[in-house]
Amino acid sequence: MxxxxxxxxxxxxxxAWYNIAADMKNKPLPILNPKTKEPLHAEDLYPLFAEELARQEMNQTDAWxxxxxxxxxxxxxxxxxxxxxxxxxxxxxxxxxxxxxxxxxxxxxxSHKLNSAIAQAYFCKKQGVTNITTETGAGQWGAALSFAAKAFGLELAVYMVKVSYHQKPYRRSIMQSYGAEVIASPSMSTRAGRDIITKHPNYQGSLGTAISEAVELAMQTPNCKYTLGSVLNxxxxxxxxxxxxxxxxxxxxxxxxxxxxxxxxxxxxxxxxxxxxxxxxxxxxxxxxxxxxxxxxxxxxxxxxxxxxxxxxxxxxxxxxxxxxxxxxxxxxxxxxxxxxxxxxxxxxxxxxxxxxxxxxxxxxxxxxxxxxxxxxxxxxxxxxxxxxxxxxxxxxxxxxxxxxxxxxxxxxxxxxxxxxxxxxxxxxxxxxxxxxxxxxxxxxxxxxxxxx
Amino acid sequence: MxxxxxxxxxxxxxxAWYNIAADMKNKPLPILNPKTKEPLHAEDLYPLFAEELARQEMNQTDAWxxxxxxxxxxxxxxxxxxxxxxxxxxxxxxxxxxxxxxxxxxxxxxSHKLNSAIAQAYFCKKQGVTNITTETGAGQWGAALSFAAKAFGLELAVYMVKVSYHQKPYRRSIMQSYGAEVIASPSMSTRAGRDIITKHPNYQGSLGTAISEAVELAMQTPNCKYTLGSVLNxxxxxxxxxxxxxxxxxxxxxxxxxxxxxxxxxxxxxxxxxxxxxxxxxxxxxxxxxxxxxxxxxxxxxxxxxxxxxxxxxxxxxxxxxxxxxxxxxxxxxxxxxxxxxxxxxxxxxxxxxxxxxxxxxxxxxxxxxxxxxxxxxxxxxxxxxxxxxxxxxxxxxxxxxxxxxxxxxxxxxxxxxxxxxxxxxxxxxxxxxxxxxxxxxxxxxxxxxxxx
Missing domain, CATH: 3.40.50.1100 (Rossmann fold)
Structure with missing residues (x-):
């Protein structure tokens, strides 16, 4: 061998990062407001994401x-x-x-997750954000963001799907070692979590619920943004x-x-x-x-x-x-x-x-x-x-x-x-x-x- | 940051590896036969270790x-x-x-353990050895040797201290994933193990016992040598x-x-x-x-x-x-x-x-x-x-x-x-x-x- x-x-x-959308002949279709069915613009995402990240999300013109x-x-x-x-x-x-x-x-x-965790933590910090939230399933993204948040001096709350929180204690410990707060989801800390726990006391959580909790906490906390480890442009x-x-x-x-x-x-x-x-x-x-x-x-x-x-x-x-x-x-x-x-x-x-x-x-x-x-x-x-x-x-x-x-x-x-x-x-x-x-x-x-x- | x-x-x-013994003014004292109290020579170690490793162990003259x-x-x-x-x-x-x-x-x-695991597996293989044994406590050395043995086509039996075998299942799985046989020590596979189990059925093992088992198996198996991950020169x-x-x-x-x-x-x-x-x-x-x-x-x-x-x-x-x-x-x-x-x-x-x-x-x-x-x-x-x-x-x-x-x-x-x-x-x-x-x-x-x- x-x-x-x-x-x-x-x-x-x-x-420079490569933005493939700029080179695509058929651009991706726009994301839509679910109520109005109208295309969303970068500004529509500012409440949730750091502004620079929202602009990157919508950028279809700059290849680099x-x-x-x-x-x-x-x-x-x-x-x-x-x-x-x-x-x-x-x-x-x-x-x-x-x-x-x-x-x-x-x-x-x-894992590769750190490549985006660092960028997202940086753009949040640059904008003066002090707190960020996210969700994590198995914990790869949560672990990466925990280190990135610490490196840029941001407070981080991670909603971790409850079944993983208990079944994958190592990934939870890694996040805690980097100084993040890790909350088993569903939790009592959000309305979305409380509603589900009230209805189903033994519910072991899902990524969907954890996203709802992380988004809710970000929206209700001053100077706080939400972050995500995949799917988005x-x-x-x-x-x-x-x-x-x-x-x-x-x-x-x-x-x-x-x-x-x-x-x-x-x-x-x-x-x-x-x-x-x-x-x-x-x-x-x-x-x-x-x-x-x-x-x-x-x-x-x-x-x-x-x-x-x-x-x-x-x-x-x-x-x-x-x-x-x-x-x-x-x-x-x-x-x-x-x-x-x-x-x-x-x-x-x-x-x-x-x-x-x-x-x-x-x-x-x-x-x-x-x-x-x-x-x-x-x-x-x-x-x-x-x-x-x-x-x-x-x-x-x-x-x-x-x-x-x-x-x-x-x-x-x-x-x-x-x-x-x-x-x-x-x-x-x-x-x-x-x-x-x-x-x-x-x-x-x-x-x-x-x-x- | x-x-x-x-x-x-x-x-x-x-x-080349650096052999500090060659440069030491005061050489390390010789290792002794515990019965005769006479210094041992490289040949005395051949039954247990690959010959080249035994010679390296005793070499006090070649710096490289x-x-x-x-x-x-x-x-x-x-x-x-x-x-x-x-x-x-x-x-x-x-x-x-x-x-x-x-x-x-x-x-x-x-970990660094692979630096020696690869060398030891190589010198065993070169000499025509087909099987090797070792012991491991927490499992760092055992994991390294498991990969090295597989890489050189050697069969490996690892005696893992029983308490670690059960408390650190991840390291055991790593060794098994590389294809090694992992035995909780004390075990019934050796006389040293059987003796202890007979006297103390619930004994959770120690590095000392695991060494005894690994040495015994090596001595009793044709074409088999024992390996160690530290202490030796x-x-x-x-x-x-x-x-x-x-x-x-x-x-x-x-x-x-x-x-x-x-x-x-x-x-x-x-x-x-x-x-x-x-x-x-x-x-x-x-x-x-x-x-x-x-x-x-x-x-x-x-x-x-x-x-x-x-x-x-x-x-x-x-x-x-x-x-x-x-x-x-x-x-x-x-x-x-x-x-x-x-x-x-x-x-x-x-x-x-x-x-x-x-x-x-x-x-x-x-x-x-x-x-x-x-x-x-x-x-x-x-x-x-x-x-x-x-x-x-x-x-x-x-x-x-x-x-x-x-x-x-x-x-x-x-x-x-x-x-x-x-x-x-x-x-x-x-x-x-x-x-x-x-x-x-x-x-x-x-x-x-x-x-x-």
């Missing part, structure tokens, strides 16, 4: 948005991240394909540092990817690795395949509909044009908690609609099988989320083997799995299974969307 | 030992590791000191890649450390960071302070005696010249499990005796206090073991502040604490305490040593 890393220096950290020096300084804690040629995996698969991965797991919190924007670095590193390797792969939940790491490569497809017609790898149990891109839908379960957000399974869709309780989201962001949805990218769905057992092969050959135990990208890359490498073609495959290792070992334990004990999803189950939630617009 | 990393390229990974290309190839998975200027920590302390840390936590298993040797890289990186930073600090258990990471710097003190009389930071509850270097003692609790190993608390010393159950060892290796013990290095002891609560300050300012949640080095570095930086002197302090961040969050949880809940250790408690175990030689 052998390996090869391609390492950049700090000066190679990108100085400068990264503030303070944000780049923080990126230097762990960026640039390595690009690795996965010789060990290639050898184990006996494939002629060249497999590369971008290793975002080296961040202090173990400004989050995708911040994550493009991943792909921009990878592009330089592929150049160092003397190769260019034929296929770029990211796992897909709300789209943050997928967009981060793929948009910078996709821009050459948009602008110069470059022949490159972009693949989103989603869980078979939450297949919005492969089996969902392109339709206006709410971003949250409760229906408090604006209407977003998305590939969706319906905002009431309840995905099975798979271990890749970060991919259990019903819809795709508006940019990715438009790109998929225009056939500028593809999507594949991967079954849970196949992701763990791929993860263990990766751990044994490349040394890193991947996050269950990232294992979807690994499985998709392995599938493509095996096609190369069958066809005898030498393709270059790049995937994003969005995070490590060291805090997800309970999931590996279950897999190794044979206690894990796949979740078959019938067309009826999907159709049921989609039918309910028709009245929305 | 700001940060600055000093990054090397793969070509900068050292090509070439790192095989296959080992350097594996090092490339995560080496060279970053050197970081801890601006955030400096600012929080308001100290004129410059603080640097070498970040060994970026290895796939989260060849382990220190392999770890010197840490300090050799750090030396080049300090040069990039345009500084040279006045003080080098490592936490101290058996000596593996401490020796790794410090020996390459110490060589300039030995050879050129360079003015540099080397500090081992040990737990106040296991203070062999600060309160132990220099004396021949066994390396294990049961007394199966050769007699080793060491600073020791007595091989029957039972350290309190602190969270820095990797530092709960009764003695120091023979080289470190001689260096300490000759006043070429210092030692300080740190109380458990002070280590967690230091760890949280570090996490909030530098982003990385440190392992409880590494937090001893952080606390010692902070103490030195505060002395600089008091005296108004600008010193350059380098410490080794031997690992991250993402799998130790239960310990942080306890600290944050106020459930942790210090362990006061009376002179009587220490004296009791030391008195029993006098008959040994």
């Amino acid at each position: 052998s390996t090869k890393k391609f390492l950049l220096q700090e000066k190679d950290i990108p100085t 948005i400068e990264i503030p020096e303070e944000v780049r300084d923080m990126y230097k804690i762990w960026r640039p991240t390595p690009l690795v040629r996965a010789y060990g995996l290639e050898k184990a698969l006996d494939t002629p394909a060249h497999i590369y991965f971008k290793n975002e797991s080296v961040s202090p919190v173990g 400004h989050v995708m924007l911040h994550q493009t540092v991943i792909g921009l670095e990878a592009e330089k590193q592929m150049e160092m390797a003397g190769e260019y990817p034929d296929i770029v792969i990211g796992c897909f939940g709300g789209g943050s790491n997928f967009s981060g690795i793929s948009f910078p490569f996709l821009r050459h497809k948009l602008n110069e017609g470059k022949d490159i395949r972009i693949i989103a790898a989603e869980p078979a149990s939450c297949p919005k891109l492969t089996r969902g509909q392109f339709q206006y839908d709410f971003g949250d379960e409760a229906g408090y957000t604006p209407l977003i044009p998305m590939y969706t399974l319906g905002h009431n869709f309840a995905p099975a309780n798979i271990h890749a908690g970060g991919l259990r989201y019903h819809g795709a962001g508006s940019i990715v949805s438009q790109l998929k609609k225009d056939n500028l990218m593809e999507a594949v769905d991967i079954k849970q057992l196949d992701t763990f099988n791929a993860a263990l092969l990766f751990a044994k050959t490349e040394g890193i135990i991947p996050a269950p989320e990232s294992s979807h990208a690994i499985a998709a890359a392995i599938n493509e490498a095996l096609v190369c083997k069958e066809e005898g073609t030498q393709k270059t495959i790049l995937f994003n290792l969005s995070g490590h799995g060291l805090i997800d070992m309970a999931a590996y334990d279950q897999y190794l004990s044979g206690d894990l299974s796949n979740h078959e999803l019938s067309d009826d189950e999907i159709g049921k939630n989609l039918n309910e969307l028709e009245h929305l617009i | 700001s940060t600055k990393k000093f990054l090397l390229q793969e070509k900068d990974i050292p090509t 030992i070439e790192i095989p290309e296959e080992v350097r190839d594996m090092y490339k998975i995560w080496r060279p590791t970053p050197l970081v200027r801890a601006y955030g920590l400096e600012k929080a302390l308001d100290t004129p000191a410059h603080i640097y840390f070498k970040n060994e936590s970026v290895s796939p298993v989260g 060849h382990v220190m040797l392999h770890q010197t890649v840490i300090g050799l890289e750090a030396e080049k990186q300090m040069e990039m930073a345009g500084e040279y450390p006045d003080i080098v600090i490592g936490c101290f258990g058996g000596g593996s990471n401490f020796s790794g960071i410090s020996f390459p710097f110490l060589r300039h003190k030995l050879n050129e009389g360079k003015d540099i302070r080397i500090i081992a930071a040990e737990p106040a509850s296991c203070p062999k270097l600060t309160r132990g005696q220099f004396q021949y003692d066994f390396g294990d609790e049961a007394g199966y190993t050769p007699l080793i010249p060491m600073y020791t608390l007595g091989h029957n010393f039972a350290p309190a159950n602190i969270h820095a499990g990797g530092l709960r060892y009764h003695g120091a290796g023979s080289i470190v013990s001689q260096l300490k005796k000759d006043n070429l290095m210092e030692a300080v002891d740190i109380k458990q609560l002070d280590t967690f206090n230091a760890a949280l300050l570090f996490a909030k300012t530098e982003g990385i949640i440190p392992a409880p073991e590494s937090s001893h080095a952080i606390a010692a570095a902070i103490n030195e930086a505060l002395v600089c502040k008091e005296e108004g002197t600008q010193k350059t302090i380098l410490f080794n961040l031997s690992g991250h604490g993402l799998i130790d969050m239960a310990a942080y949880d306890q600290y944050l809940s106020g459930d942790l305490s210090n362990h006061e250790l009376s002179d009587d408690e220490i004296g009791k175990n030391l008195n029993e040593l006098e008959h040994l030689i």
Whole structure:
């Protein structure tokens, strides 16, 4: 076994984020006020988000948005991240394909989420905001934002889905170690939480409820903004540092990817690795395949509909044009908690609609099988989320083997799995299974969307 | 807050390990056969260890030992590791000191242990060995060796102290994910284990018992060797890649450390960071302070005696010249499990005796206090073991502040604490305490040593 890393220096950290919306021929459809059905403008989002973030969200004209020096300084804690040629995996698969991965797991919190957490905390601080709120499911985003908030001197309240709060105490402790307040949701601290607890005293929470609580607290607290770790355009924007670095590193390797792969939940790491490569497809017609790898149990891109839908379960957000399974869709309780989201962001949805990218769905057992092969050959135990990208890359490498073609495959290792070992334990004990999803189950939630617009 | 990393390229990974024994004026005393009290030779260790490792163990003449290309190839998975200027920590302390840390936590298993695990697995494989055994307490060494064994195609059995096996399921799962067999010790698989289980059916195990089981299995299995993750000279040797890289990186930073600090258990990471710097003190009389930071509850270097003692609790190993608390010393159950060892290796013990290095002891609560300050300012949640080095570095930086002197302090961040969050949880809940250790408690175990030689 052998390996090869391609390492950049700090000066190679990108100085601007790439805003793909500016290069898209078919722009994403506008997000709408659910009552008036009128398009929203940046100003409409100011009450909820920092103003600069709201403007980034709506920007469809500037392809490059400068990264503030303070944000780049923080990126230097762990960026640039390595690009690795996965010789060990290639050898184990006996494939002629060249497999590369971008290793975002080296961040202090173990995932790519910090790329946007730092940017969001910075823009809030710059505007004079003192408090921020967010929600977190499995805890990757919450952990990243906890460190970012501390670094910029912001107070942070994280609503963590109650079942995770109790089942994933390590991620909760990480947030608390960075100094964040972590509240199990539903909680008595908000009206949304109190209402649900009163009706269902034993309710274990959902991301939808946690969003409602975080939004409510932000709206009712002076000098407080709400933040989100995926789905929104400004989050995708911040994550493009991943792909921009990878592009330089592929150049160092003397190769260019034929296929770029990211796992897909709300789209943050997928967009981060793929948009910078996709821009050459948009602008110069470059022949490159972009693949989103989603869980078979939450297949919005492969089996969902392109339709206006709410971003949250409760229906408090604006209407977003998305590939969706319906905002009431309840995905099975798979271990890749970060991919259990019903819809795709508006940019990715438009790109998929225009056939500028593809999507594949991967079954849970196949992701763990791929993860263990990766751990044994490349040394890193991947996050269950990232294992979807690994499985998709392995599938493509095996096609190369069958066809005898030498393709270059790049995937994003969005995070490590060291805090997800309970999931590996279950897999190794044979206690894990796949979740078959019938067309009826999907159709049921989609039918309910028709009245929305 | 700001940060600055000093990054090397793969070509900068050292090509030779530094063997400090060759440069020591007073060589470490020989290890002895406990029956004959005669010095042992490399050949005497061949039944237990790979021959090349046994020769490295006894080598007091060659200052540089070439790192095989296959080992350097594996090092490339995560080496060279970053050197970081801890601006955030400096600012929080308001100290004129410059603080640097070498970040060994970026290895796939989260600690420096992989530096020696890979070397040991390689030399076993090269000799045609097919199976290896080891013991592990908290699991850092076991995790590292599990990956190394898989990488070189060796079968590995790890005896894991029973209480850790049940209390730290994540580390057990990591070893199993890499394909190792993990056995809770005491077990029925060895005579040593069976004897203890028969006498004490509920015994939760100790490192001493686990060593006995691993040694016994190695001796009784064809083509099988035993491996160890600390204390021995060849382990220190392999770890010197840490300090050799750090030396080049300090040069990039345009500084040279006045003080080098490592936490101290058996000596593996401490020796790794410090020996390459110490060589300039030995050879050129360079003015540099080397500090081992040990737990106040296991203070062999600060309160132990220099004396021949066994390396294990049961007394199966050769007699080793060491600073020791007595091989029957039972350290309190602190969270820095990797530092709960009764003695120091023979080289470190001689260096300490000759006043070429210092030692300080740190109380458990002070280590967690230091760890949280570090996490909030530098982003990385440190392992409880590494937090001893952080606390010692902070103490030195505060002395600089008091005296108004600008010193350059380098410490080794031997690992991250993402799998130790239960310990942080306890600290944050106020459930942790210090362990006061009376002179009587220490004296009791030391008195029993006098008959040994």
